[in-house]
Amino acid sequence: MHRAKIAVVYHSVTGLTHQLAKHIVMGANSIATVDTVTLQIKEEDLIESRYSQKKLLALNSVNAIIFGSPTYMGSVSAQFKSFADASSEIWQHKSWKNKLATGFSIGGSMSGEQQVTMQYFQTLALQHGMLWLGMDAHRNEQHPLFGQLNRSGASSGLIAHSTNDQLHQTELNSARYLGYRVAVMVERLSEGLTNICNS
């Protein structure tokens, strides 16, 4: 039987994006029929400032890619951009076309332009012909499995901000929920479109 696969690709220096990524993977893994692969963008994966093509190949076989970056000076980090630029070779072959996509970003400020980072992820996804999945939980919505969600009230993806370099519990809950949501939608798509509108 074909098993659906989700990739989480992210850059993190001080570990908060990394923590969000871990919780996204936990959420996705709560659907037993879905596998996850994690790609943390590291300095050693950059060759002349471009992300390794070899590592990128791992993404061709997945059904969904979840992009993550800290917000740096109002956009993605340079390291995430080096990953995105390296994906131009994949763009030529349309290998990511029709995969699901979503994203997550954290900033040190409540309104530190994380939305711009999210718009960058969306642009990248749309350039690749991917299908963007937003955050459907309302601000501070209570979820029966994951608890309180979406402190920022963003609908474009998971937007987080730190307080004293710590993550708020609501944002860890939201990360798990986002991974779960992508896994559920990947499964529904593989079952056929008639099922997709069920909540």
Ligand SMILES: Cc1cc2nc3c(=O)[nH]c(=O)nc-3n(C[C@H](O)[C@H](O)[C@H](O)COP(=O)(O)O)c2cc1C
């Ligand atoms: C170079 C640099 C630029 C930053 N720019 C922003 C910014 O524009 N907006 C914001 O809210 N936070 C900004 N921050 C704070 C980081 O987004 C924040 O510390 C984040 O948690 C880092 O993620 P990490 O822990 O995964 O490395 C910046 C930090 C650095 C180092």
